[in-house]
Amino acid sequence: MNNDAELNGNYAFTFSGITGNGSVSSVIATVGRFTADGAGNLTNGELETNGVGAGAALVAQSFYRDLLDRCRQSRCDDPEFFGQLGEVRLRDAGNGNARFIEFDAVGGARTVGSGTMEKADATAYSTSRIIGDYAFGAAGFDTANNRAAIEGRFTSNGTGVLANAAGDVDGYGTDYAMNFTAANYAVSDAATGRGTMSLAFTFGGTPTP
Amino acid sequence: MNFVFYVVNSGKLFVMESDPVTTATPLLNGVVVQQQIPAGGFTNASLMATW
Numbered sequence: 556m557n558n559d560a561e562l563n564g565n566y567a568f569t570f571s572g573i574t575g576n577g578s579v580s581s582v583i584a585t586v587g588r589f590t591a592d593g594a595g596n597l598t599n600g601e602l603e604t605n606g607v608g609a610g611a612a613l614v615a616q617s618f619y620r621d622l623l624d625r626c627r628q629s630r631c632d633d634p635e636f637f638g639q640l641g642e643v644r645l646r647d648a649g650n651g652n653a654r655f656i657e658f659d660a661v662g663g664a665r666t667v668g669s670g671t672m673e674k675a676d677a678t679a680y681s682t683s684r685i686i687g688d689y690a691f692g693a694a695g696f697d698t699a700n701n702r703a704a705i706e707g708r709f710t711s712n713g714t715g716v717l718a719n720a721a722g723d724v725d726g727y728g729t730d731y732a733m734n735f736t737a738a739n740y741a742v743s744d745a746a747t748g749r750g751t752m753s754l755a756f757t758f759g760g761t762p763t764p
Numbered sequence: 765m766n767f768v769f770y771v772v773n774s775g776k777l778f779v780m781e782s783d784p785v786t787t788a789t790p791l792l793n794g795v796v797v798q799q800q801i802p803a804g805g806f807t808n809a810s811l812m813a814t815w
Contacts, residue, residue, distance in 0.1 A: 567770040569778035571793050584793040586780040588770045603768050607785045676773035684774040688801055693767075693779060693794030703790040705765075708799055740769075748771035752779060755765075 561651060563593030565675040567748065571695065572657060572668015574606065581607035582696035583666055588675060588747055601747060607698050650674065680748035682741050686713035691722070701727045715741050717752075724758045731758035765789065769796070 570585040587602030652673045660667050678684070689711060694704035707722020717738035724731050733756040742750040769779040775798030783789040802810055 567772045567778050569770075569780070569793060569795070582785065582791045584780050584791050586768060586770050586778045586793065603780065603782070605780060605782060605785065605791050607791070673772050673776070673778075675771065679771050679774040685771070685777070686774070688799040689796050690799040691779070691794065691796040693781070693792035695781070695790050695792040697787045697790035698785055699787055701787070701790070703792065705792060705794075742771060750769050750771065750777070751782070752767040752769055752777075753765070754767070 559595040560593045562591040562653070563651065565590050565677050565748075566672045567675045568602075568655075568670055568672035570655075570657070570668055570670030572666050574666040574668075575664070577663040581698065581700065583607075583668065584695065585670070588749070601749075675748060677748065680742060680745050682715055682750070683713045685711050685740065685742065685750075687711060697727075703727060705733065707733055709735075709738055711740070715739050717754075720754070720756075722756075724756075726758065729759075733758055765792070767792075774798075 565588065567588045568586070572583055573580050574583040575581055583604065583606040585602050585604045587600065589600030590598045592598055652671065654669065654671050656669045657666050659665055687710070688708065690706075690708045692704070692706040694702070696702055702725070704725040705722055707720065709717040709720040711717055717740060720733075720735040720738045722733040722735075724733050733754075735754065735756045737755040738753065740750060740752040742748065744750070766782045767779045768782045769777040771777055777796040778793075779796055780793040781789065781791055785791045
């Protein structure tokens with residue numbers, strides 16, 4: 556970001572990385588959204604984090620108050636503005652979007668990761684606006700730091716049903732077809748664009764939990 | 765698998781798996797994007813541009 560005005564409006568963001576210390580580490584990921592006013596202030600925001608270990612399961616955090624407090628104390632485009640993510644640096648990706656990294660690891664401890672934030676269209680914050688054909692891809696690690704990934708596609712009917720779903724899962728180095736038994740979604744919060752999605756499938760004869 | 769997502773626009777979602785992380789449910793995060801299906805379906809020619 557070259558100046559505060561470039562960070563303006565509604566944004567959605569995603570982040571993934573590794574957290575831990577010199578002897579143990581594990582995967583961590585976050586998705587969320589915020590609103591920036593183009594003058595260095597984040598007027599509201601929220602994020603959800605998932606990770607390994609007790610207390611690291613999905614945590615929904617409205618960091619509205621935290622952001623406001625931080626923004627009153629310093630510019631919101633400085634490395635402090637993400638709070639729970641730790642210190643981040645932004646790199647303009649054009650069109651008001653940005654890539655960012657967390658860089659506050661010290662002595663091999665804390666979190667190292669990267670993500671992207673993109674301008675969000677609040678008029679699309681509804682189940683009915685998610686309609687048509689979609690492709691998806693997601694990757695990460697399990698509790699033993701084994702790599703896994705999925706990719707595929709589905710057709711959304713705009714009412715929460717995902718049809719014609721197909722895909723592949725990389726189960727730690729072996730490719731399997733995803734045989735879908737059910738798939739659905741819902742945009743549960745019209746104010747934030749938050750939603751949930753469930754993909755039920757088998758691969759290699761194994762059903763997903 | 766269960767995911768939480770945030771809408772970027774009607775053609776893009778940022779998604780993250782919300783299940784507790786185990787060996788059976790790795791923590792996945794990624795993106796859902798609108799798929800443009802060519803008339804007649806996908807062929808090798810569908811992948812033709814400068815990358």
